[in-house]
Amino acid sequence: MTFFRSGKVITGVAILGFFILLALVGPLVAPHSADWQASTSAYTAHGPNGHFWLGTDVQQHDLFSQILSGGRDTLLISLLAGAMATVLSVVVGVTAGYVGSRR
DSSP, rough: OGOOOOOOOOHHHHHHHHHHHHHHHHHHHHSSTTTOSSSSSSSOOOOOOOSSSSSTTTTTTBBHHHHHHHHHHHHHHHHHHHHHHHHHHHHHHHHHHHTTTTT
């Protein structure tokens, strides 16, 4: 299979595999839960530092933990959207091929 000998394919598969792995184990290794707040009284965003790798938002939620926790949902939605687009494309293509040949 010469397809898998291409450097571009190997790089793409490695990147995709990394993001799938991150989505699967991300919530387990996240430093905080997605709704954890650093402070409930201060409404200023923290910049990236040693404790908050990507900083916090205005409501003091850790952005790194939110990204790790949201990976599964994002991956599921993207796979469902891709499957729905494929099914719709096949239905439209087959219909157009069938109707177009009846002239």
